[in-house]
Amino acid sequence: MSIGTHSYNQSIRFYNAVFMEVFNDIYLKRLNKNIKVPIEWTDKRKEEVLKDENPGGAYSKNISLPRMSFRLTNMQFAAYRNKNKNLTISGNGNSTFNRKPFDFTYDLHIKTKNMDDLYEILEQIHIQFDPYLELNVIDNEDMNINSNIAIDMVTSGLDTLSEGIYAEESNVETTMTFTLKGYLYYGKQESKVIKKIILNYYDFDKGGKLTTDTITENGIDYGD
Numbered sequence: 001m002s003i004g005t006h007s008y009n010q011s012i013r014f015y016n017a018v019f020m021e022v023f024n025d026i027y028l029k030r031l032n033k034n035i036k037v038p039i040e041w042t043d044k045r046k047e048e049v050l051k052d053e054n055p056g057g058a059y060s061k062n063i064s065l066p067r068m069s070f071r072l073t074n075m076q077f078a079a080y081r082n083k084n085k086n087l088t089i090s091g092n093g094n095s096t097f098n099r100k101p102f103d104f105t106y107d108l109h110i111k112t113k114n115m116d117d118l119y120e121i122l123e124q125i126h127i128q129f130d131p132y133l134e135l136n137v138i139d140n141e142d143m144n145i146n147s148n149i150a151i152d153m154v155t156s157g158l159d160t161l162s163e164g165i166y167a168e169e170s171n172v173e174t175t176m177t178f179t180l181k182g183y184l185y186y187g188k189q190e191s192k193v194i195k196k197i198i199l200n201y202y203d204f205d206k207g208g209k210l211t212t213d214t215i216t217e218n219g220i221d222y223g224d
Contacts (some may be wrong), residue, residue: 009185012104014139016041016072019106019180022133022151023068026124028117037121039068042109065171066112066121074105078181094143099183106180110157111173118172122157125176129153140185152179 020039027034081101088097112118132152139147157176197215202208214221 007186009140009142011139011182011184012072012075014137015104015180015182018135018137018149019070019104019151019178022128022135023070023108023125026068026121028066028120035066037066037068039070042069042071066110066117068111068121069109070106071109072104073107073177076103076105077101078103081181089143089145096143096186099140099145099185102182102184104180104182105154106178108157108176108178109173110176111171113171115172118174122174126153126156139183145185147183150181152181153177154179 020041023039026037026039028037029035078101083098085098085100089099110118110121112121129151132150134148134150136146136148138144139149154177155175157174159174195217199213199215201210201212211222
């Protein structure tokens with residue numbers, strides 16, 4: 001069964017990059033040095049996988065901290081933002097049916113060596129959201145569509161999990177959840193350029209065609 005015309009605008013990949021960029025400028029200050037907190041895409045929590053493979057905790061001792069990772073956990077049609085699907089949008093000589101709103105859910109996983117490092121990261125994140133962050137992006141380059149999208153903070157990241165005992169320095173980790181309000185687009189429909197117009201002239205009283213003019217990019221060819 002066919003589900004319609006092929007359409008792939010790399011929208012999901014684009015929103016992944018947008019989400020990553022929001023958290024790509026976080027630092028920990030140490031004396032006169034700023035330590036950038038790296039962030040990467042992950043399809044699973046690599047720390048959890050490696051912990052299962054290293055029950056002695058060797059991975060936790062050797063991992064470079066602090067670090068962040070994120071993943072897309074869900075995408076759902078946002079009916080509350082939907083508009084008339086029969087309307088068209090256009091740009092750059094192309095057009096398509098109205099875009100469909102989707103909510104993309106992301107988990108942001110943060111891991112640090114101690115609680116103070118985690119708090120320093122959380123403060124930098126929370127100050128950007130109230131409780132959402134608005135961004136202006138071009139999310140369809142084919143039609144040069146500029147969109148205002150919002151990223152909502154769903155959970156605050158204060159539910160932490162610590163490793164080790166209280167008397168020792170322990171790794172601390174937490175997960176925050178965000179919703180990015182984006183769109184998916186139908187495939188573009190290229191607008192056709194009219195290159196030739198034929199004008200037929202009739203005299204209905206006499207019941208026949210009088211003449212025909214042809215208009216092209218080279219000019220007008222008048223009929224006899």
